[in-house]
Each structure stands twice: as C-alpha cells, then as structure tokens.
Amino acid sequence: MTGSGRVPTGGARPRSMIVPLAVVGALVVLGVIGWVTTPEFITYRNFLNIIRAAALIGIIAVTMTLITIAGSFFSLSVSQTAAMSAIGFAAFMSWGWPVWSAVLAVILLASVVGVLQGGAVALGGNPIVVTLAVGAVLFGLAAWLTDNKTVRTGTYAAEWIGTSRPLGIPTQTWAFVLIALLTAVMLTRTRFGREVTLVGANRWAAATVGIRPGRIAVYVFWVSALGAALAGIFTAAQFSQGRLDHFDGADIDAIAAILVGGAAIQGGEGSALRTAVGAVFIAGLQNLMVLRGFSYGVRVFFVGLAILVSVSAYTLLRNRRRLA
C-alpha cells in the first residue's frame, strides 16, 4: 500500500516502515473512535461523503506532494491557481467554446503558471516566497480581469463533469482515487519519480549522477499546477460558475494533508498514497466533529492540533531512527 517502501534514495540505510504505519494507524484510531462514539460515522454512505469531501483538496495535495518530495517545500499559490482555472473555465464556456477546448485552454494556462514558478525555484528562488508572490499576482490579475465578479458559464454543457456519478460515485472521487494511484505509480515505478525522490534526498548527489535538479523543480511545480487546474475545472463545472474565493485556504488544507501524510519537509521522503490518506484523515476528522455538533472554531483548532501532534510524532520517530 505505502508505495514508497522500495524507492531507492540517496542514503544506504534501509527504509523504515514506522512513519507509514503511523499514518495508517492514525486513520484506524480515528475510525475506531468514530465507530464507538458515533453510529452514523461508519456507514458506506458517510464513507462516500468523507472521500468526496476530501477529493478536491486531495487532488491538489497529492500533486503538490511531488514538490515536497523534491525538496521544494510547498506551493502557496495552488488556491489562486485553482480559482484562476475555475474562472478561466467558466469564461471560456461562456464564450461558447466546446468543453474540450475550454479544458485544454485551462490546462495550458495552468502549465504556464506552474512552469514559471518551477523555473524561478530552479534558479534558486525560495519556493515559499516565489509561490506567495505568484499567488498574489494571480489573485490580483484574476480580480482585475473579472472586475472581482462571479463568472457564469451560461451553459450546462460542462455540468456533467462536476455532478455526474458513474456507479453511484461522484466524478471528483473517481478523479481523486485515480490521480492518487497514478501519482503513486509515477513516484515509485518510473525513472522520473525516482529522480524526484533523489533530488529531494540529496541534491548534490543527484546532480553528480546527471540529474538536473532545476529541471525536476520545473516538472514538479508543473504537476502541482495541473492538479490545481483540475480542481478548478471540477468546481466551475459543478456550479456553472467561477469565483475568486472558491478555493480560499485550499493551499493550507492541502499542505495539512501532506504533513499528516508524513512527507518529510526536507524532501526525499513521502508518498502520494499517504498524502491521500492524510486528506481523508482530515476530512474524516472534520466529518466526525460535524456529526458530534462541534462548532467551527473547535473543528479548526483540532485540525491544527492533529497536524502539530502528527508532525511532531513523525519528526521524533525519524530522528530516533537516524540516531539508532
């Protein structure tokens, strides 16, 4: 399950299963607490609700995991990239473009955004600051171009993308599961994935064996922007409109999923599937607290606490392993 188990990294030390086990353990503990305290928590229907709630943030988080594994920390511009994509998609649809060309145009737009950021990071820019700046520029541009108003598609031609349910499961959920699996395969089974891991684990070693860390940086930011674009398209299609505030706070939520999934911030360690589990864990925790009638503030507080506890635990486990 936890794909990263056999990835060769820079170091010779054997990979420990302790963090992957901790991630799954956290999910199991949450499930047991929910099962004991709240009968409606463990039902097939609620399970689908949780995965659906995790889906869009999950897509963004799983694709952003590549950035973290490659040692470039995070992107703080994914919420703006997603909002821009939603607005762009709505605008293209309202101009009467066919669905496929609107999707293609949004993907192109997001690719430009992702590659530019990756390029800036490749040249040595601090990823946090670069993406913070690009996010502000995207927000400003999108608000300027739309006069800070909601953009409606004016057509239901694309609604099926956001609302249909093949086999009773929403399209977003299908996309989340597929993208998590595909990204996991890409990370563990392809040359590109191994290069991403090696660059994150040891930049200089990667460079000496002929991998270009800069090129990897461009690719991982590109993948992340594509994930955000996809989330934007789903949302615009579902609501037949694009708005600037569709994805407020999405970057923080996505980073939270990556952290709960146990990716190492220093890079070189992490897995797409664990990030997906992290997104499901947070969605499940939120769901359980809503069922228990917790107020919004308490829910946010506990999500923050869960992140603090899990990252502290992972760091302690890793450090102990390193000392041993």
Add this chain to the structure above:
Amino acid sequence: MTGVRRLAARVEPMVWTRLALFIGVFLFFAVLNRRFASPNNIFTIFEGFAWLGLAALAVGVTIIAGELDLSVGSTAAVSGIIAVSIVDDIGLVPAVLIATLAGLLFGAVQGYLVHRLKIHSLVLTLGALIALRGLAFMISGENTVAMENLDIAFVVRRQLGIFSPFSLVTIAVFALVGLFLVYTRYGREIFAAGGGRSEAAAAGVPLVRPLVLAFALSGSIAALAGAMTSIKSGSAGPAAFEQLLLPAATAALIGGVSLLGGKGSAAGIAVGALTLRSISSGLSLEGAPFYVLTLATGVVLIVVVVLELLVERPEIRAGLRRWRDRRRMRTGVQTG
C-alpha cells in the same frame, strides 16, 4: 560622535540603497499626485506602517534566525480578540500588555519546539497557524468582538502631526528591537543562528536561546500589531489578518532581510514597510481597488526575489553562464 559614525557604518551597506528606493517611490507618487505628500496622507502612510511594520519585523526576525514564522496572522487575530475583550475592564495599557504576553508565550513555545524536536519551522508554524485560527474563532464565539468604550480607540489613533500614538509605539519597538539585535549578545546570537547554524553551534552558541528568542519576539510583535490594530478599530474579528503574511514578508524582503538567514536589520525592515505602504497609498489615491494593491505587492515581491537572486547569489549568474556554455557545447557536438 564616533558612536554615531559606527552606527552609520553598521547600517550603511544594508539600508542606504533601500532608503534610496523608498525616496524614489515616494517622489514618484508625490509628483504623480499632489495630495500624496500632504501631511494628512503622510499620516495615513504611517498609520499603515504602524501595523505592517510590526508584522514585517515579526516575520523578519525569524527569517534572520534562518527560520520562517507562518503563524503571524493567526497570532495577531487571537491577540486582537483578547485585547478587545478585556480593554473595557482593565484599560488600554494592561490589555495590550496581556495580549502581547499571550503572543510571546505562543512564540516562545514554538521556538522551543523547533529547537527541541528539530522540527522544521515551516511545518510547526503551519500547524500553529491553523490551531491559533481555530482558537480565535473559539474565544470570540465565532463573532466579531466589539469594545464599548470607543474613547480608548480614539486614544490609539489620535493624530499628532503625521504620527499617532500607534505609529509612535511602532517606531519605539523598531528602535528597541534594532538596538537589541545589534548591540546585545542575545541579539547577535539570532544572526549567528541564521547565518551558519553549524558554525554557530561549533563556536559554542547554544541554539535554544536564539530560536526561542526569535520566535518569542515574532509572536509578541505580531500580537502587539494585532492588539493595537484591533483596539484602534474598536473591534476584532476571528477571521482577521488572514492575508498578513504576504505584505509582511514582502516588506521584510524589500528591507534587505536575506532568505538565506543571518542578514537583515530593523532599520531596513522599517524602510521596507514604509516603501510598501507608500506604494499602497499612492495606488489608493489613484483610485485602485484592493486587488490591484495585492497585485502590486506580488509584483514587488517577485522583483525583490529576482534582484536578490542576481545580486546575492553569484552562483546563479555562474549557473546561467554554465547553462549557456553547455548549450553551446552540445550544439557544437551536433554540428561537428
């Protein structure tokens, strides 16, 4: 006299170019619009400087220490709510002090955990950012908290020429923190922790102190900004200051704080905050809506990052040269 000269020498390399940039920005907008350089507008710029300067100083101190505190916005929100809820009962100064102490506590705990658990500050402060935001919603009952005695709000924002008590407090904090960073051993340890952590450790600098200090400073200064701003406006909302990090980091980086750590100054951060507020004020006078200000901040931040890359990292220029040479070589092989 020698003391003054020594101070100028310390300040010089970092700040003079930034000061020139600020003066250029200021003159540009002053020429563009007559109202820009009026005393009332300069008062407005200093009012913006009062909160932005503190936020930038809070973020800047942690960048100097080689870390990054993402949680300043949430800290400011929590302390703003604390200050507004208690100010009617206990008065202005005690309320601000208690709120600032709360921020100091949050910051010191974060700094200690960063040291003790060897946890990356980005990760820890991101968790704190979320948890403290939840706390802000919890203690405010998810509603905006308002003061009853608005005379206190007036005390904070009373116009004294181009200053207000708020901006004077901010200037005093800058002077204190600036002197602390340069002239005390503890302050210099923060630079050492950021500039070369392993060298600092090898030279016997205990790392726990500078990290706890940097984060305690960051937490308390961010809390001061939140408390003063909230009291000034007479109310505090749990969702306030959510976008604080962008202008704060931008101002700190304009002010010459290096993302590599170990480099920066309070004077530079002050100039950076004044520059950014002048740009905002100038654009507002031209009738620009809020999102154009965000756009401008983002553009400025990109420019600063690119400049820092070109100026402070010769290896980037060398890398570009190598890349060009390699291209040339490869095409040479193909044609030959």
